[in-house]
Amino acid sequence: MEDHLTKSITHSNNITTISPHVVIFPLPIQGPINCMLKLANLILSLSPATVSVTFVTTDFIHRRLLLHSNTAARLAHDYRPRFRFETVHDGFGPDENPRNVSLLTMSLEAQAQAEGSRLREVLGFGSAEDEMKKPVSCIIAEGLYGCMVDVAKELRVPLVYFDTCSPCCLWTYFCIPNLLKVVDLPFQDDEEGLDASITSVPGMETYLRRRDLPSFCHAYDPNNPVIQLVLKEAQEFPKAQGHILNTFDELEGDYFAHIRALCPNLYNIGPLHLNLKSRIQQETTKSISNSLWQEDRSCLAWLDAQPPKSVLFVSIGSLASMTKDQLMEIWHGLINSKSRFLWVRRPGSIINKDEDTSQDDLEMIPDDLVEGTKKRGCIVSWAPQEEVLAHGAIGGFLTHCGWNSTLESIVEGVPMICWPFYVDQQVNSRVVSEVWKIGLDMNKDNCTRVVVEELIKELMETRRDEFSKRADKMAKLAAQAVAEDGSSYNSLNHLIDDIVSMRFSI
Template sequence: MEQPQPHILLLPFPALGHIKPLLSLAELLCYAGLHVTFLNTDHNHRCLTHLQHLSAHFPTLHFDSISDGLPTDHTRNIQVMRDLIDLVVLLKSVTKLRFRDLLAHLSTKSERPVTCVIADGIMSFAIDIAKELGVRVMTFWALSPCSLWSFFCLPKLIEEGQIPVGGEADNDMDQMVRGVPGMEGLLRRRDLPHIYRIQLMDGPFFQFFFEEMKAMIRTSALILNTYDDLEDPALSHIAPLFSRIYTIGPLTTLLKSRIEHDISRSLSSSNNLWEADHSCMTWLDSQSLRSVVYVSFGSTGLMTRGQMMEFWHGLVNSGKPFLWVVRRDDIEGAEAEHPIPEELQEGTEERGFLVDWAPQEEVLAHQAVGGFLTHNGWNSTLEGIVAGVPMVCWPTVADQQINSRWVSEVWRIGLDMKDTCDRSTIEMMIRAVMEERREDIMRSMDPIVKLAHDCVNQGGSSYHNLDKLIEDIKEV
């Protein structure tokens, strides 16, 4: 009997930071000749219709969508706890049922049945359904492996009473954390992922995350967006939990190294999930070498108006040119509607450039950019590493807290400003990465950058691991 051709269904968690790396994986699989269905929620499918152009480059890539159960006008901001709880509750009920119907159709009734599901690490309902329907399933973890290892240590941290942290009575956030092997003497309470700051441990979101971690190890393989030399200690602790692990990052860099040059040039300008304002590239062309601070807090970051004013004052007071991504929904609530102080307007007109969204990888690769003020989402952290740009870290949610600790204390390629937001500190840290400490940081950065590029080229670990993953999928 003829074996079915591989058909992989990819299911990201419905957030842009999760969609982007899985989309790069989808393109890599299609470039290898495999058929891929990329499954978004209806809401994200409508928002990302411009991605349909990828089918012209990858004829075996198809997009589909299912409901997330939320009304059309729901804000869906996953940094707002109420919105996040609404989403995860309905993913477990409404989306789960729709996913079962779709997978049953695609794996039994379609001309090309699904032979493998690759599900986001926090979409475990897909694991249960794939196993029920006899379809192989793998897990893709979109965040950092060092955060994943801390999540796997969650039961022990609960047992020892080390979490939650950060309550009103907690005045010792710099106390070292025990119970995460390999991170002794490094991980402070304030460096734990933000889920550990949730006081209601019996609440729906905490329980959701707890169950997701237990479900992941039921899959046949784990796929990680990292490279071996960057996070070897964490990887060595995670490895015994899975029969196979594929480290294939940085994924966007691997994608560019594998595909043909003409396609690469097209994708580099059009593969942004949101429409970017390319006028900032012309502005960067007019700036001096390594003089500009690039500022972006990601696709979902929120701040108060007071925090925004502190950042703005710090940037202007630093005296450095700055390119700042300021989304329309960056500021919480109605307090965004206030006049901007005259000194900030003048400083911005003289040295600043503000955009709704920027082509981040192009920006970071530009010779004028010398520093990156970032939230330390995993995609942004990897992109900063690949470009070799020193970072000032202001993490807020998810894995960002632990990522920023690794940037400052493990890799020593930036400075960590977590839980602080005052103009004098911002100014001081910008000056440090651009001037006083730049030489020391670049001594640490250069070998890490080289390893990031070496691993995605032929003979490199991520290049080799992608080949192994593709062969593994074909064997099904």
Template sequence: MDDQIISSMPPQIIVFPSPLQWPSNSMFDLAELLCLSGHDVTFVLIPYTHTLLLRYFRIESRLSPYLNFHLQTISDGLPPDHPRSDPTELLESLETMTKPVFKEWLTSEKCGQVSCIISDGHMGFVYDVANEIQVPVFSALTLSPTSLWVVYNLFNLSEPGEVSDLRESDLNSLIKRVPGIKGVLTGGDLASMCQSSDLASPSSKVLMKQFKELSRAHGVIFNTCKALDGSILSQIRSFCPNIYTIGPVHTHLAVRQEAKSIEPLLNYSVDENKNCLAWLDTRQPKSVLYVNIENEVKLTRVQVLELWHGLVNSGKGFLWVRQPESIVGDGRVPPKIHKGTKERGCIVDSASNVQVLAHKAIGGFLTRGQWDSTLQGIAEGVPIICWPSSWDQQVNSKFVSKAWKVGIDMEGSLDRSIIEKTIRDVTESKGELVENATKMKYKVRKSVSKDGSSYAVLDHLVDDIKN
């Protein structure tokens, strides 16, 4: 490329999320928001993720409004036929194999000038490369601020005995010495990877490394707003002074585009999405429970049947997103379940959370409690049922049920009678739960309006990048 052409090109923002499906959705929304602000953005993907993008999403039509949005693929070091089902193995390969390739591309004529790099905190080599070439790096975390604060304290408490208390004593005891969460969380609510008493375990090392990388970031971008996490954010500023709360990013993007909604990136096939929306059109307002417990979750046959029985026995309509490969085991399904599903249910391989949750027929949302999904439900004012299992889901679930009071935490239970009762409690509720969900919807949507806090913070972020 000619040197004069390179020198005349505007500096670009490099957005490089870890190649896991759930971070890519919000990171893609963030990249579009930056494009709308006038920045040139290059979104970096591994070939495997890029293939999924082309297969399941109308990427050409989505990117057509942007002349300043570019896609770039970079090798993850794994063979093409590798299943990439183990996130830890994939991230390790990226750390080992992708680092030199990434640096070589960033310093090449093909890349051009770079104003900053934005990653999601999982890939330490991005910070290494950014420092080596003297480019600022921002962390766009997919964790909720509350989960970050809890786990940070788990590894950084001034009194060593507190760590032991959280890990080894009664898991029903309330966590008392972490500012901002008094009376909300118990030791048992910590993510499973944080409950190990071995601080040298691989999972503990990954978390501690991620927190250490934050100190090298110019700033930390959160997909949240002050209305949800204001008190926790004030605590996090003690070790991350430059915080940018620009969420909910999917709603924020829609506002900036002057549109009513935006389709998320990778988690649905176009045909299935149309089919389930057409089915929802036939249902009464707030009569359907939406069930999406994330694609990577593997269910046993017993778990599938308990959940299925609970859905059918509740007597409510349900839309269930269930990947065929997410079910372990086989066997016959009782005729009663088939009959109840045919009468009141719809099962699809994939769907758009944003579009489904915005539909008038949805009266509840059953989710694992991953942060993006939780925030999508809150932004639509839909009461949430959380069935947490790992990572930050326990923390999110407790804040949904105890702090914000917009949902119910099933606390890991998957019993048909509990599921049936919980579904009825949520879908038939006309009191505090629905009222709180509606109020919180108003607050988070106000934050991304033109005079809202998240709207102003994004403008501040854009100015900081320019400067």
């Protein structure tokens, strides 16, 4: 295999031997950036000094990493010259312009497909600068970049996809052609029909409903850019030389048999952040920050003053948004529940608002909310989430159920109230509540103060011991998976070995 790669990847200096050089190409949003930077750290830390990594992202993302996280400086310092960032333009102008996920993906796919583009140059050599070019021996790309199959084939470089969504959701993606064939799709997106069962996703027949399908299946439009990307991902998935999944066998083993039938070479290396911590960060509880927002660490001191397992952590992640009406319903539900709460309200996450409702504007909020927040609440614009969930004061998590957040909650044994918004979050929410039974599923369209209050009381009070017991058991399984000789520990070693020896078959 090495001889084949050596002959296939050459440039003007007529290099006859190559050392392992991985190009990592994530989707340019917080979740995938966070995952893939952790993966880069693990590859660099656990592989020989001959292995180098180029991390390709947009200039917008790179500027935010430099501004708000310690990642860029730390990796450049610890692994110089083996690690470097390479940036490309996303085509969306100034930083204040909105970045839509589907548009970003389509834009970067177009760049990857364009002959002679800077991105193609980077994918071939890991750098656009002549003096820094080094042949690439492996591309690790976000699974939604279906075009990478053709790019990698042209460059004669092995391609490994990193599917940063959950395997349970990934499996539903791959079943969409069958859903269309048996006419489970399309369906009318009305409240009466949303609870109808979906029986054409093998392994999920007993619990999957229409409302649990990925958000783009609702009001199905075949011309939707996200649907086009997902269908292409399903088509191109078997053509890659391997697939990295951020999960562990004991959590989602039932789905692996289906996915492995499409691509036998799976690397189940999750929970990735726990694998990183157990292999590299044993000496500290502080997480490595890959944040695109400034973290307000004052919330940790506030948590220190709260009783054990008394605080509900509330966050809808890096992309989801809510209306002002939803904000007020959640706020009233929190106050009426009498629970302590730590609430992350990301800048720009409140839409259709007349006034800014940040911590500094509490005088513009009804008196009962102001007083209740002062007594039992803490509101910040962004928080170090891994550290928050690991804090002993946290007893529950009201979450959008993005995959990173779900795994981080599982690792710390924190039960969840799931309020999903889009893409994989609906599937995750259903599996959390009905399969793993470590949380409650809140209908996104039924966000009233009464429902919010009832679910908080159920999670934090009436069924607290029941949920905590199951969540603790799941956390122990996660820890065992990344411990020496655990399933994810061994799978990560397998991935590193294949990268170093270039054993991928192309």
